[in-house]
Amino acid sequence: MHTQKKDHLPQLQNDPGGKGRLLIFIVAYNAENTIENVLKRIPVSLSDRYDIEVLIIDDSSQDNTFEKSELAKRAGLVPFKLTVLYNPKNQGYGGNQKIGFHYAMENGFDWVALVHGDGQYAPECLPELVEVLATKKAEVVFGSRMLEKRAALKGGMPFYKYVGNKILTTYQNFMLGSDLSEFHSGYRLYSIEALKTIPFSLNSNDFHFDTEIIIQLIFARQRIMELPIPTFYGDEICHVNGIKYAWDVVKATFLAKVQPFHIFYDPKFDCKPAEEQQAADAAAEEMHLEAILSKEIPDRSNIMLVGNIPDKLKEHLRECGHFVNVKSARFFLDHMTSEHSLDYIFLLDDSVSRNPEEMVAKLREVCMYSPDLKICVTIANIGFFLTRLLLLFGRFSYTRRGIINFNSFHFFTLRSARKIFVQNGFAIQDILGLPVPYRAIFSSNGLADFFMSVHRGLIRIRKSLFSFQFVFFVTPPPSLQHLLASAMEISGEKSRKIDE
Template sequence: MPHSIHPKLRVLILVLAYNAEKTITSVLNRIPRDMAEKYDLGILVIDDCSRDGTWQIAKKHLEDFWCPGEALRNPVNQGYGGNQKAGYRYASERNYDVVAMVHGDGQYAPECLPELLEPFTRVGEQVDAVFGSRMLNKANALKGGMPYYKFVGNIVLTALQNILLGSRLSEFHTGYRVYRVSTLDSLPLDLNTNDFHFDTEIIMQLLFSGGKIVELPIPTFYGDEVCHVNGLRYAWDVMVSTVKARLIRMGIFYDPKFYFPHTEVASTISKFSFPSTSRIVADAVRPGSVVLDLGCTDGELAEYLRREKNCTVFGTGEEREKYDLDHSLPDAPWDTLDYVLLVDVLEQRDSPEEFLQRLRARLAGNSKVTVIAGTANVGFFITRFMLLLGQFNYSRRGILALTHKRLFTIGSLERLLRYAGFRIQGKHVAAAPYPLALGLNRLSRVLLTVNVGLAKLLPGLFAYQVLLEVLHTPSVEHVLHKAER
């Protein structure tokens, strides 16, 4: 029986070039020829609108090259990241399996390509990216001529990024990389910067999407090539992007280029282990009550009320999927209810005013029911500070959640309820849910304690969320009808 023949891995060697007329021929000649025996090889040189003869030299040199090659020239400079985007799109459109990035200035040794490609040939192992790291052997980096300030900066930046992202890479800033093309196709690369910190953003996308990164040692070589990177600006951009990505993963901000919901891990921290909104609501409900939960909370609150306070709870789970609060109210024992919970409800309505009018009319026959209405406070000091800086960033949850159609301060929520015919009986303020973002540790507990104290003093500024206990007042029609009866 004949052995099955595995097709060769299709590999594109992407040479990024800018003002590299002195080195581009040498870089191409240093690509190992024996690679063509193992791989279906192609070469693409992209000249990013150089001011010298880089494109002409590369194009002529590839005409009689030992493997298929093409030289392109961007009509307008795209930047380091933009040039990569064009190369990766080229690899995708031509059905390459793997794309290996090489710099046209010769800083990264083309001779290392076979070693960097080897992990992609391992049977049964899915590798998404291989990075050639100069910092796996730090002594060699200095011997290879890496300037000391770049050496120290690389170590410091990488350490900070590893802390923020929970990763363990030896280097975030290598430009010698090999990617699986299908993995690149799954990432929103078009949203990434065109600047030099594109490399940092693609690492974070790989980490957040669950991609597997392999690091291999490479030699370091610094010659007389011209560095086009502003070091201080690059370090600033890298850290801003990293902090932003970390905050996005914590749910504080939203940016689609770092949003990968299929890899998110649900928090294992109970909302009842700290003074959260759910805990405040649960403490306000009397034991043995009949409760209608119209909120957008998960089932944890209802389960807690049933288990710990022996309450009868309606409006949860599959029941909630059957009604549309913007147009109707669910079937429930309205006349016997003790509580109606409106946590994260009003800000998600097309018209909170109309919703409250319908609710008030439905509660007309029950004078003892208490409504607990809760909403995020857009006047929270962090939101105010961000607005002062010109930022108003929506996120997947929190005060500026993407699902929020209306935003409230504490004062505007109180006015909304009063105008809708409800009388405020009690007020509770909640701190930001730091444990859900930072974990239940000493830091989050200190932040909670400080935030709770400040929220009691200045709720409009420091309350993350407000909960109002209100009673409905009878409408004029209801009073008249009762008088007539």
């Protein structure tokens, strides 16, 4: 994410692209005493550069907020188109934002500016804030009360809120690798294109919606710029439960942080660009590559790869002069017959966990006349200590990759994985335990290598508990057909020797 900060408001510039469409979205709840003043403070000069509409959504207020807003519309209080909506059931601060953002998308706006109906955030700053989006300096702009040192306190922010804001923001920046001056300003402007890149509709309806949407924007690599705004605390009523809000923020940030570990999965945070997902997959695949190639493969071997095979593995094997044939798991199950010419079969990418009994039985059939064929199989370990701990607390969530991923239908411990091969007569030559693919998680190779080294040490202590994944090297059992054919062949040779 690129975050930028400005020490002063930029000068308004001419918009070379003509008038863009700006929705000024006012979230309102019990704001009958302030809503008219907020409308009057919106700079009329905005209409010189932008096609403006003001949207007020009254979130089922218990006072006359809707009536005051509707009368202001009829009186022509502002020189812009004014739309006033009323939620028949309170949607919460986050839920109200979702409706407004959806309105902006459905009605073809370019940008949406979030303003509060209680007047805490100055509408007078809108021209400078929207200019950032109009000139494409960023996709998102926040009005920050914390950029100017202690300005928030001078503007009346209670000291405990100031300290809490600082503590939470420091924690969030540390966890997310960002450098925002604050995560908790409600003065925000978004480009509609940026909102389209994230699943904001999955976010909480509560106040920490604001934290979740920032996390999504960071993950989606949208540029965020902050500009200083004045702080104003009047006699408005705060509807936020501070302790609950702080806990929700800490929890959401932590869950977002651990997404790359594939321990927890939350679809609302699954919004990284496709190229980043592919890079993470490639880093994880290198672990398989390293393990598979740890076994020496004789020159010019005939190798079959089954499953979604890493390109690096295919390229490496071919560069080494091996004959490589790639099959999908479905093709292998439906169409493969006994093979005499194969030297190796690699079953990767959950090809066993989807249909274990069927796949192992098919392996026996394919290897019917090839008892010397060598087989390599990768299997995720449901007995991994973190997974056991999560199960103890009732957590069982599928993830994009890892042990409990979207492609897995069956799960294995070391014992159960070993058992399915042994019961089918396969001889286990070796079992490697793999650590978590830390290089897919940490940007620092040094840090990743450190954790990998520690993890490998733990695997040596207890493979069944600390292996994130297993690599089985097995050989097939001699089939009855093969044994009978061998017996008949040897018997014929011995009989001929007697005749001689």
